[in-house]
Amino acid sequence: MRVLVAGGDGFCGWPTALHLSANGHEVAIVDNLARRAIDEELGTDSLTPIASLQARVERWRQLSGREIDLEQGDLGDPQLVHDLFTELRPEAVVHFAEQRSAPYSMIGRQHAVCTQVGNVVGTLNLLFAMHELAPSCHLVKLGTMGEYGTPNIDIEEGYIEIEHNGRSDVLPYPKQPGSFYHLSKVHDSHNIFFACRTWGLRATDLNQGIVYNVQTQQTRSDPTLLNRFDYDAVFGTAINRFCVQAAAGVPLTVYGEGGQTRGFIDLRDTVRCIELAIETPPPAGQMRVMNQFTEQWSVMQLAQIVYEVAQEMELSPSIENIDNPRVELEDHYYHAKCSKLIDLGLQPHLLGRETIASLLDEAVRHRDRARLQTVLPEANWRSVPYWGSEPAIARDAALQSAAARSNSPASM
Numbered sequence: 001m002r003v004l005v006a007g008g009d010g011f012c013g014w015p016t017a018l019h020l021s022a023n024g025h026e027v028a029i030v031d032n033l034a035r036r037a038i039d040e041e042l043g044t045d046s047l048t049p050i051a052s053l054q055a056r057v058e059r060w061r062q063l064s065g066r067e068i069d070l071e072q073g074d075l076g077d078p079q080l081v082h083d084l085f086t087e088l089r090p091e092a093v094v095h096f097a098e099q100r101s102a103p104y105s106m107i108g109r110q111h112a113v114c115t116q117v118g119n120v121v122g123t124l125n126l127l128f129a130m131h132e133l134a135p136s137c138h139l140v141k142l143g144t145m146g147e148y149g150t151p152n153i154d155i156e157e158g159y160i161e162i163e164h165n166g167r168s169d170v171l172p173y174p175k176q177p178g179s180f181y182h183l184s185k186v187h188d189s190h191n192i193f194f195a196c197r198t199w200g201l202r203a204t205d206l207n208q209g210i211v212y213n214v215q216t217q218q219t220r221s222d223p224t225l226l227n228r229f230d231y232d233a234v235f236g237t238a239i240n241r242f243c244v245q246a247a248a249g250v251p252l253t254v255y256g257e258g259g260q261t262r263g264f265i266d267l268r269d270t271v272r273c274i275e276l277a278i279e280t281p282p283p284a285g286q287m288r289v290m291n292q293f294t295e296q297w298s299v300m301q302l303a304q305i306v307y308e309v310a311q312e313m314e315l316s317p318s319i320e321n322i323d324n325p326r327v328e329l330e331d332h333y334y335h336a337k338c339s340k341l342i343d344l345g346l347q348p349h350l351l352g353r354e355t356i357a358s359l360l361d362e363a364v365r366h367r368d369r370a371r372l373q374t375v376l377p378e379a380n381w382r383s384v385p386y387w388g389s390e391p392a393i394a395r396d397a398a399l400q401s402a403a404a405r406s407n408s409p410a411s412m
C-alpha cells in the first residue's frame with residue numbers, strides 16, 4: 001500500500017514508518033521538524049542521541065534496500081498538502097503530525113492557541129485533500145484516551161448506545177478532555193466524523209493510551225535508526241521520567257497521591273496496531289474508533305515497579321510525592337474497553353520487569369546526557385498566563401516549511 005506517514009520523524013511516527021516499510025508498504029514521510037524545534041525552546045533533548053531525519057532515511061535505505069520518500073513541511077500549509085496528495089496518491093494516511101504534549105499546551109495562552117490551531121488546521125487540510133483528490137484514501141488518525149477523561153462509567157470504543165425518553169441511538173461517547181491539547185483531539189474527532197458522514201470519507205480514529213518503551217526491532221538495529229527517548233516534564237511520560245530519575249539517583253517524583261489510572265501501550269504494539277488499522281479499512285462514510293491501549297496502570301503502581309526493578313539493579317531509588325500541577329482526579333473509577341484491535345489480531349506485549357529493566361539500562365547508558373533540571377514540572381493547570389513565552393512551533397514551523405520547499409521542491 002502507498003502510505004503517507006505524517007509526523008514520521010516523531011516518537012511513534014519514525015518506528016511506524018520503519019515497521020511499515022519493513023513489511024512491504026511503500027512509505028513516504030512528511031514532517032515539519034517542529035518537535036526538534038520544541039526541544040530547543042524547552043532546553044531539552046532526547047536522552048538517546050538521534051540522527052537527522054535525512055540520515056535516518058538514508059541509513060534505512062542502505063540497510064534494507066527500501067526507499068522512504070521524504071518531505072519536510074507543515075500540514076498547516078495547504079499547498080504542501082495538496083501537492084503531497086497529487087504526487088503520492090496515498091491509499092492510507094497515518095496522521096501523527098500534531099503537537100502532542102498536554103503540559104506544552106498549558107504553558108500559556110500562545111502555547112494553547114498554537115496547539116489547537118496547528119492540530120485542527122492540519123487535520124482539516126488532510127480532510128479537504130482527501131475529499132478532492134483521494135476520496136477512497138483511508139485516514140488513520142492518532143487520537144488519545146485522554147479525550148474521554150475519567151467518567152464514573154465504563155469507557156466504550158468511541159460510541160455508546162443511549163436510551164432517552166423511550167428512544168435509543170448509538171452516539172459518540174461523551175468527552176471530558178483534561179487539557180487544551182486533549183481538547184484539540186476532540187475537535188479533530190468531530191471534524192473527521194463530520195467529513196465521513198458528509199463526504200463519504202473513511203477514517204479510523206485511534207484513541208491511543210500512553211506509549212511506553214522506546215525502541216522497536218528496526219530502530220534498535222543500528223545507532224542511526226535509534227528512536228527518541230523523552231524524559232522531561234513536558235514531553236516525557238511517567239515511566240520514562242521515573243527510569244531517568246532512578247538512573248540518576250534522584251527521587252522518582254509522583255504527582256499527588258499517584259492514584260491517577262490510565263491506559264498504556266508498548267511502542268511495539270503501537271506500530272502493529274497501525275499496520276492492522278491500515279490493512280482493514282472501514283467502509284466509505286464510516287469513522288471507526290478503536291481504543292489503542294492494552295493495560296491500565298496507576299502512576300503509583302508505575303513508580304513502584306520502576307522502584308523494584310531499579311533496586312534489583314542496585315540503583316538505590318526512592319519515591320517522593322510532589323504537588324500535582326494538573327487538575328485531575330487522583331482517586332477514581334477507570335475501566336476502558338479495548339477489544340477491537342485484539343479482535344483484528346493484536347498480540348500485546350504487557351508491561352513487565354523485563355521492559356522496565358531495558359528502559360533502565362538505556363537510561364543508565366545515556367545518563368550523562370540527562371538534563372535533570374527539565375524533569376520537574378513548571379506548567380500549572382491552575383495558572384496559565386495570558387502573556388508568556390513564545391512557542392517554537394509558531395516561530396519556526398512555517399519558516400522551516402517555506403525554506404525546505406524552496407530548497408528542495410522535488411524531494412519526493
Ligand SMILES: NC(=O)c1ccc[n+]([C@@H]2O[C@H](COP(=O)([O-])OP(=O)(O)OC[C@H]3O[C@@H](n4cnc5c(N)ncnc54)[C@H](O)[C@@H]3O)[C@@H](O)[C@H]2O)c1
Nearest residue numbers: 007009010011012032033034035074075097098100142211
Ligand atoms: N506518545 C504518546 O504517548 C501518545 C499517546 C497518545 C496519543 N499520541 C498521539 O500520537 C501522535 C504522535 O505522538 P508522538 O509521541 O510520536 O509525538 P512527537 O511529537 O514525537 O511526533 C510528532 C511529529 O509530528 C511532527 N509535526 C507536528 N506538527 C506537525 C505539522 N503541523 N506538520 C508536520 N509535522 C508535524 C513533529 O515534528 C514530530 O516529529 C500524536 O498525534 C499524539 O497526540 C501519542
